[in-house]
Amino acid sequence: MKNSIQNLFAVSVLAGAMMMNLGAAQASDVVSTDTSLEATVADMPIEALSVEEEHGLIFMREEEKLARDVYLTLYDIWGLSIFENIAKSEQSHTDAIKLLIEKYQLADPVVDDSIGVFTDYHFVETYEALVAKGSESLEGALQVGNMIEELDIKDIAESVAVVEGNDDIVAVYSELMKGSRNHLRSFWDVLTKKGFTYEPQFISQEEFDAIINSPMETTNLK
Numbered sequence: 001m002k003n004s005i006q007n008l009f010a011v012s013v014l015a016g017a018m019m020m021n022l023g024a025a026q027a028s029d030v031v032s033t034d035t036s037l038e039a040t041v042a043d044m045p046i047e048a049l050s051v052e053e054e055h056g057l058i059f060m061r062e063e064e065k066l067a068r069d070v071y072l073t074l075y076d077i078w079g080l081s082i083f084e085n086i087a088k089s090e091q092s093h094t095d096a097i098k099l100l101i102e103k104y105q106l107a108d109p110v111v112d113d114s115i116g117v118f119t120d121y122h123f124v125e126t127y128e129a130l131v132a133k134g135s136e137s138l139e140g141a142l143q144v145g146n147m148i149e150e151l152d153i154k155d156i157a158e159s160v161a162v163v164e165g166n167d168d169i170v171a172v173y174s175e176l177m178k179g180s181r182n183h184l185r186s187f188w189d190v191l192t193k194k195g196f197t198y199e200p201q202f203i204s205q206e207e208f209d210a211i212i213n214s215p216m217e218t219t220n221l222k
Contacts, residue, residue: 044168056159064094139196145187150202152180
């Protein structure tokens with residue numbers, strides 16, 4: 001079962017890689033389809049969760065909230081629409097993880113949805129550091145956007161790597177991955193059009209280049 005789940009995610013990643021050869025990325029929001037991720041998750045059977053799978057869901061719930069909170073804060077500072085638009089998408093990402101947390105009856109770490117408030121203090125420190133960098137200059141703010149999306153891509157890949165028998169978790173992670181790649185393309189597009197520079201921090205230069213030089217992907221997240 002584990003191999004089949006990993007193969008499912010691999011197919012999603014491969015599909016994204018194939019799209020990367022079709023043309024240059026364009027900056028826009030995530031493209032939605034009519035398929036409901038909520039319905040997809042509800043239709044899939046409940047499987048036993050490993051400790052690693054549970055920890056991954058709890059971690060990703062707050063990491064997606066982190067992205068939303070940072071972008072909302074930077075939007076208040078700079079008034080640049082990309083931060084507001086992607087913050088809305090990040091809300092759908094953290095809500096998607098919440099679907100799984102509720103389905104598997106886990107304790108939701110988001111007990112206070114206020115901006116900058118997290119159960120895991122690691123995210124408090126990260127939020128403060130990212131906002132500090134993003135407050136210094138518009139270039140720094142857009143670099144923070146790239147950093148967050150890179151980090152999401154890295155952490156989603158690590159989280160799905162421990163999934164052993166849960167198609168619903170893989171389905172959600174696959175959508176989050178596509179969304180994060182779209183966000184990275186958008187931030188890169190705005191950053192470079194303003195004449196700023198950025199070097200990848202959390203993924204390889206090769207993977208980064210493959211993502212930013214590819215078209216936006218269609219996802220089931222609204």
